[in-house]
Amino acid sequence: xxxxxxxxxxxxxxxxxxxxxxxxxxxxxxxxxxxxxxxxxxxxxxxxxxxxxxxxxxxxxxxxxxxxxxxxxxxxxxxxxxxxxxxxxxxxxxxxxxxxxxxxxxxxxxxxxxxxxxxxxxxxxxxxxxxxxxxxxxxxxxxxxxxxxxxxxxxxxxxxxxxxxxxxxxxxxxxxxxxxxxxxxxxxxxxxxxxxxxxxxxxxxxxxxxxxxxxxxxxxxxxxxxxxxxxxxxxxxxxxxxxxxxxxxxxxxxxxxxxxxxxxxxxxxxxxxxxxxxxxxxxxxxxxxxxxxxxxxx
Amino acid sequence: xxxxxxxxxxxxxxxxxxxxxxxxxxxxxxxxxxxxxxxxxxxxxxxxxxxxxxxxxxxxxxxxxxxxxxxxxxxxxxxxxxxxxxxxxxxxxxxxxxxxxxxxxxxxxxxxxxxxxxxxxxxxxxxxxxxxxxxxxxxxxxxxxxxxxxxxxxxxxxxxxxxxxxxxxxxxxxxxxxxxxxxxxxxxxxxxxxxxxxxxxxxxxxxxxxxxxxxxxxxxxxxxxxxxxxxxxxxxxxxxxxxxxxxxxxxxxxxxxxxxxxxxxxxxxxxxxxxxxxxxxxxxxxx
Numbered sequence: 001x002x003x004x005x006x007x008x009x010x011x012x013x014x015x016x017x018x019x020x021x022x023x024x025x026x027x028x029x030x031x032x033x034x035x036x037x038x039x040x041x042x043x044x045x046x047x048x049x050x051x052x053x054x055x056x057x058x059x060x061x062x063x064x065x066x067x068x069x070x071x072x073x074x075x076x077x078x079x080x081x082x083x084x085x086x087x088x089x090x091x092x093x094x095x096x097x098x099x100x101x102x103x104x105x106x107x108x109x110x111x112x113x114x115x116x117x118x119x120x121x122x123x124x125x126x127x128x129x130x131x132x133x134x135x136x137x138x139x140x141x142x143x144x145x146x147x148x149x150x151x152x153x154x155x156x157x158x159x160x161x162x163x164x165x166x167x168x169x170x171x172x173x174x175x176x177x178x179x180x181x182x183x184x185x186x187x188x189x190x191x192x193x194x195x196x197x198x199x200x201x202x203x204x205x206x207x208x209x210x211x212x213x214x215x216x217x218x219x220x221x222x223x224x225x226x227x228x229x230x231x232x233x234x235x236x237x238x239x240x241x242x243x244x245x246x247x248x249x250x251x252x253x254x255x256x257x258x259x260x261x262x263x264x265x266x267x268x269x270x271x272x273x274x275x276x277x278x279x280x281x282x283x284x285x286x287x288x289x290x291x292x293x294x295x296x297x298x
Numbered sequence: 299x300x301x302x303x304x305x306x307x308x309x310x311x312x313x314x315x316x317x318x319x320x321x322x323x324x325x326x327x328x329x330x331x332x333x334x335x336x337x338x339x340x341x342x343x344x345x346x347x348x349x350x351x352x353x354x355x356x357x358x359x360x361x362x363x364x365x366x367x368x369x370x371x372x373x374x375x376x377x378x379x380x381x382x383x384x385x386x387x388x389x390x391x392x393x394x395x396x397x398x399x400x401x402x403x404x405x406x407x408x409x410x411x412x413x414x415x416x417x418x419x420x421x422x423x424x425x426x427x428x429x430x431x432x433x434x435x436x437x438x439x440x441x442x443x444x445x446x447x448x449x450x451x452x453x454x455x456x457x458x459x460x461x462x463x464x465x466x467x468x469x470x471x472x473x474x475x476x477x478x479x480x481x482x483x484x485x486x487x488x489x490x491x492x493x494x495x496x497x498x499x500x501x502x503x504x505x506x507x508x509x510x511x512x513x514x515x516x517x518x519x520x521x522x523x524x525x526x527x528x529x530x531x532x533x534x535x536x537x538x539x540x541x542x543x544x545x546x547x548x549x550x551x552x553x554x555x556x557x558x559x560x561x562x563x564x565x566x567x568x569x570x571x572x573x574x575x576x577x578x579x580x581x582x583x584x585x
Contacts, residue, residue, distance in 0.1 A: 014383065017450065017454070018450065020453070020454060020455075021449070021450045021451070021452075021453030021454050021457070022453060023453070024452075024453035024454055024455065024457070025449070025452065025453035025481060025484060028484075033455055039392070041392060041395075042392065044417045045395075045417050045418075045419050047417075048416055048417040048418045048419075049417070049418050049419040049420055049460075050454055050455050050456045050457065050459075050460075051455055051456045052455055224309060224310050224323070224380070225310075225380065249545075252508070252509070252510075254512070254513050254514055255512060255513065256512070256513045257449075257453065257481055257484065257512070257513075258449060258480040258481060258510075258512045259446070259449045259450055259453060260446070
């Protein structure tokens with residue numbers, strides 16, 4: 001009999017580490033952790049430095065009955081999700097961008113997708129306002145100086161680029177706020193500056209009856225930290241906001257452990273507690289891909 | 299209660315108004331401009347300044363004339379997390395290892411050998427620390443571990459070992475160890491036994507409105523009282539003005555802070571007038 005519940009982290013990259021740290025802080029002593037990481041050097045250093053149980057393949061981990069975090073490059077998301085569900089995982093959290101454009105995972109109540117902006121107090125407040133006052137127009141902007149050198153590996157291929165990596169968050173936010181399934185793209189612009197894929201992207205379009213626009217730039221040297229911001233025009237007023245402030249203010253939510261933001265802690269506590277009051281399922285995540293595909297290829 | 303100048307204004311950080319933060323950053327575009335503001339603030343009566351080890355902060359400290367400010371304190375924080383995050387983003391986790399190994403010096407060899415034989419990354423920590431500290435930083439200064447790193451490592455399995463090693467390494471170098479965390483209660487529970495009687499500087503958010511105070515103002519107040527009664531730690535309050543929130547006045551913020559048994563407060567501002575006003579209010583509260 002297992003003494004503790006198990007969390008399996010697949011992929012020990014930046015997000016795998018972040019989520020594991022938040023869970024360790026939120027739930028000290030509650031879980032045993034198993035890490036699935038294909039890189040032998042990373043496994044050896046992780047085991048010897050921190051004492052994690054590490055495995056080269058998901059087949060070696062105790063997936064049955066466990067909570068699984070999939071934080072790998074997106075090309076293997078679909079295969080890993082299927083494998084975890086088939087192996088009896090209790091719940092599966094998949095980082096965005098979820099899956100491949102052509103290979104879809106069937107919806108399953110055990111799957112949640114890591115579109116973290118839904119958990120921001122700004123997003124939650126905007127959603128309430130839109131429910132009461134409607135939305136004539138919403139525009140979002142993401143600016144950062146994330147890319148200073150050409151990235152290596154999958155980040156410089158078809159699953160990389162600012163549209164997949166950051167735009168997917170903001171497209172999900174638009175669809176979430178407007179209860180939409182699709183965005184009709186009227187005009188678009190993409191530019192490659194440092195990477196071989198898209199570094200600057202913008203579009204204008206419609207989601208339902210609301211006008212929407214999005215501007216993404218992750219090679220903007222004017223920014224030290226990543227910043228997203230926007231403007232909401234309701235039937236009654238214009239509201240400016242950004243990732244940490246809202247013109248009309250909001251009450252911050254208390255969290256028991258803070259690493260990168262309250263939204264990240266809330267995302268993990270919702271996942272572990274099975275709280276679906278804020279939740280992105282695989283169908284909703286696939287809608288984000290449909291919009292991205294439309295911008296990229298149409 | 300000692301009063302330190304913070305550094306957010308120098309580097310475009312404003313936790314409630316990103317645009318304002320960016321505008322103010324333009325005023326401090328060079329090490330010379332930052333140094334001038336620090337000097338003028340210290341002349342007004344601040345006890346010292348806190349600054350991060352990003353490229354500009356490192357340059358400020360490395361060129362600072364500490365001999366002219368011998369009774370003032372420098373509180374330095376390491377590392378600059380975005381540098382390492384960008385590395386991981388671009389080239390993966392092993393890029394960090396590669397970066398460290400590319401920057402070793404002859405006196406790092408023993409630690410590199412210990413790392414090679416053990417695959418225990420803790421042996422690389424002294425090398426990273428050495429890379430982040432300017433040679434000009436006076437012995438006895440406080441060197442903090444940035445909250446992004448503290449809180450990330452503290453949540454990991456056996457992460458406490460890494461932080462213990464950090465504290466020991468800083469002390470061995472002749473500095474005082476500081477920890478910045480947004481989870482002071484977790485830190486105390488994890489480290490009281492190891493470091494309760496050490497001269498640790500613990501820096502965390504505390505303010506009247508509860509802005510970024512985790513898990514709550516009441517619980518952090520309880521922690522402050524507990525820590526003061528049971529450890530030798532020096533407590534440093536930051537975000538004391540709720541990051542300029544309009545929900546509370548400066549006077550109310552200061553009245554709240556003065557009611558806490560803190561050893562230091564740190565605040566950032568781009569205006570010398572604010573330094574003077576805050577200093578007067580805190581000092582009158584102190585007396």
